[in-house]
Amino acid sequence: MSAQDSRSLERTGASPDAIISHYDMGEDFFRLILDPDLNYSCAMFEGDEDLVTAQNRKLDHHISAANAAGTARVLDIGCGWGAMLRRLVNHAGVEQAVGLTLSPSQARWIRQSGGPQITVLEQDWRDHRPEKRYDAIVSIGAFEHFVQKGLDPVRKLDAYRGFFAYCDRILATGGKLSLQTIAYSEHHKVHPLLEKTFPESDLPLIWEPIAAAEGRFQLMALRNDGDHYYRTLQFWEQNLMKNYDAAVALVGQSATDEFRRYLQLSAAGFRIGMASLLRMSFVKKY
DSSP, rough: OOOHHHHHHSSOOHHHHOOOOHHOOOHHHHTSSSSSOOOSSOOOOOOOOOOHHHHHHHHHHHHHHOOOOOSSSSEEOOTTHHHHHHHHHHSSSOOOEEEEOOHHHHHHHHHHHHOOOOOEEEOOOGGOOOOOOEEEEEEEEEESSBBBBBBOOOHHHHHHHHHHHHHHHHHEEEEEEEEEEEEEHHHHHHOOOHHHHHHBBOBTTTTTTHHHHHHEEEEEEEOOOOOHHHHHHHHHHHHHHHTHOOOOOHHHHHHHHHHHHHHHHHHHHHHHEEEEEEEEEEEEOO
16 A cells, blocks of 8 residues: 555544444434435435335446446445345345445344345445455445545545545456545535534535546546435425324434434525535546
8 A cells, every 4th residue: 555545544534423423313213214225315316206216216326337237246335224235136136245334223234134145344444355356336425424524625635535546446447436425516614403413524525526536537427416315305304294203202302303404404405506416437447
């Protein structure tokens, strides 16, 4: 590993405790809000289709963008509750799907709902050392946590370069990376509630992942689907309000109302264009 790569792998992202504080509210709570497969990221809509269909479309988009179908080994960085892992082995013919998460409750859920072709590790991507390279990599909704708030722009971009350098090392030659992340459309001040919800994380600007990948990966496709996240968040708020009493029974009224405000503020950010939803596919250059 070069000196530059070593610097790039410094712990510049959100701490495990900060991430767990949000994602470990409990499966029972999130099951009231999300689709049955617990996709906690932006769906991909066509027409007036429902949330389940749109979430499966999102998964299939990334599988196609990463050229993962029918391969031997695929890595999902930030695998959530394992929807992508299950889609890879049950629908895309992948022999082995490996997921990384920092959330113990997510890992337990995946182990209970997965099978022998699925492996989940409670591990930061920086610590993952596979025995052999992966054929494809997917990462949905994890890039948002790779840098801390307040990091200067040079160190921030260097941290992103560290991620792409890592993917370069563990990906087979000609392999593809499909990445989904929320991004700032421009510099702006973040609402205090959103800072409280994800207390140590910062978002990239639209251009930063592309710049960070330069020299290692070639950008093959880019979509900005902020309007899709607006619709996703509307579905989640509707589900929350349908199950409001059950949510209050699980986490209390204050936490339930705060989570609803978080959904509303996030939706407003996408609706006015303050935030973007990037879906990017990259191919390893060498």
